[in-house]
Amino acid sequence: MQPEDVQRALGPKIGPRLVAVEAFPGTAGRVRFQREAALDVFHAVHDDLGFLHLSMVGGIDWVDRREVFYVVWSDDTKQYLFLSTDVPANDAHVESASPVWPSANWHERETWELVDIVFDHHPDLRHLLMPDGYVFHPLLRSFKLHEPEELEVKTRHV
Amino acid sequence: MTAPQARVASAPSAEEFQLRGELPMTQQPAVPFIEIETLRTREFLPAAKEALSAWIAEEGQAKVLRPVFNWAGRNSLFPLHWGLACCAIEFAAGFGARWDAERFGVVPRSSPRQCDLMIVNGTVTWKVAHKLITLYEQMPEPKWVIAMGNCATGGGPFRTAYSVVPGVDKLVPVDVYIAGCPPRPEAMLDGILRLEQLIRERKE
Numbered sequence: 521m522q523p524e525d526v527q528r529a530l531g532p533k534i535g536p537r538l539v540a541v542e543a544f545p546g547t548a549g550r551v552r553f554q555r556e557a558a559l560d561v562f563h564a565v566h567d568d569l570g571f572l573h574l575s576m577v578g579g580i581d582w583v584d585r586r587e588v589f590y591v592v593w594s595d596d597t598k599q600y601l602f603l604s605t606d607v608p609a610n611d612a613h614v615e616s617a618s619p620v621w622p623s624a625n626w627h628e629r630e631t632w633e634l635v636d637i638v639f640d641h642h643p644d645l646r647h648l649l650m651p652d653g654y655v656f657h658p659l660l661r662s663f664k665l666h667e668p669e670e671l672e673v674k675t676r677h678v
Numbered sequence: 679m680t681a682p683q684a685r686v687a688s689a690p691s692a693e694e695f696q697l698r699g700e701l702p703m704t705q706q707p708a709v710p711f712i713e714i715e716t717l718r719t720r721e722f723l724p725a726a727k728e729a730l731s732a733w734i735a736e737e738g739q740a741k742v743l744r745p746v747f748n749w750a751g752r753n754s755l756f757p758l759h760w761g762l763a764c765c766a767i768e769f770a771a772g773f774g775a776r777w778d779a780e781r782f783g784v785v786p787r788s789s790p791r792q793c794d795l796m797i798v799n800g801t802v803t804w805k806v807a808h809k810l811i812t813l814y815e816q817m818p819e820p821k822w823v824i825a826m827g828n829c830a831t832g833g834g835p836f837r838t839a840y841s842v843v844p845g846v847d848k849l850v851p852v853d854v855y856i857a858g859c860p861p862r863p864e865a866m867l868d869g870i871l872r873l874e875q876l877i878r879e880r881k882e
Contacts, residue, residue, distance in 0.1 A: 651805050665839075
């Protein structure tokens with residue numbers, strides 16, 4: 521599958537909310553879309569293109585904006601496909617992919633607690649790697665390494 | 679040719695005993711003497727109880743029984759059978775055929791209810807911290823903790839990380855620290871033997 525095939529399949533459904541479909545070496549392409557179209561893109565990629573397996577979800581902090589990316593896999597064509605969308609840093613939330621790929625559950629919990637991207641309509645948005653009540657989002661670029669004592673106090677008493 | 683003479687040491691006099699800070703046999707505190715025949719009778723147990731009671735009444739319970747409990751405790755240390763990180767590999771090797779910590783009576787048990795020693799072998803994160811405290815509180819008294827490796831001692835290379843407890847002594851009281859990254863099984867055995875020395879000297 522080539523990026524043109526992805527463009528042809530997604531274009532009529534997503535319309536102008538589809539930003540671009542770029543070539544990406546070794547994959548079927550990278551789909552960039554606006555975050556309002558997230559659930560439509562997920563359904564189209566899952567149902568029409570046959571990418572049934574969600575391999576990973578991650579987030580990147582670009583300081584002025586944050587990027588959420590999804591890596592999906594198709595067993596029919598043996599190809600990966602990248603999906604990515606940008607969210608503003610002061611309003612970082614996006615629709616959850618859990619209704620389409622249930623395996624997104626824990627990946628989105630991890631993305632939320634490390635990069636502080638809220639996933640709307642997530643069934644169970646709790647901490648995954650950090651203890652409950654942990655107040656930091658440690659993979660943000662604004663996170664400073666704390667002295668151990670300070671981190672201990674803030675971690676214990678929240 | 680004369681037959682070789684058996685060398686018979688003369689019994690030390692009372693003055694020699696006192697020079698060495700010991701009491702001669704005749705002046706030692708009287709422990710009630712039990713005839714060997716009474717060991718075979720039903721009167722042995724009451725007699726032994728009476729003798730022990732007299733001894734305890736004379737010396738005090740702590741002085742008589744504490745060495746017995748210390749001896750029993752230090753020769754049957756049961757560590758909790760768990761692993762946190764790469765030190766657990768050395769921990770496991772220490773109980774294998776080559777190092778064989780079981781010759782010191784150290785047998786890992788899978789339930790904290792049967793343990794009196796917790797060997798924290800690895801990096802402790804804040805996520806696992808309250809589970810570690812729960813396991814420690816489930817262990818019956820008396821109990822000891824060995825911090826094995828640099829991570830458990832002070833956080834190690836992850837000391838300033840966002841998720842690592844900087845030393846397990848912030849969570850539970852630690853008796854023996856073992857340095858190393860990871861320490862070899864000999865170092866773990868040395869730590870266990872030093873803990874046994876601590877238990878031997880325990881007064882309370």
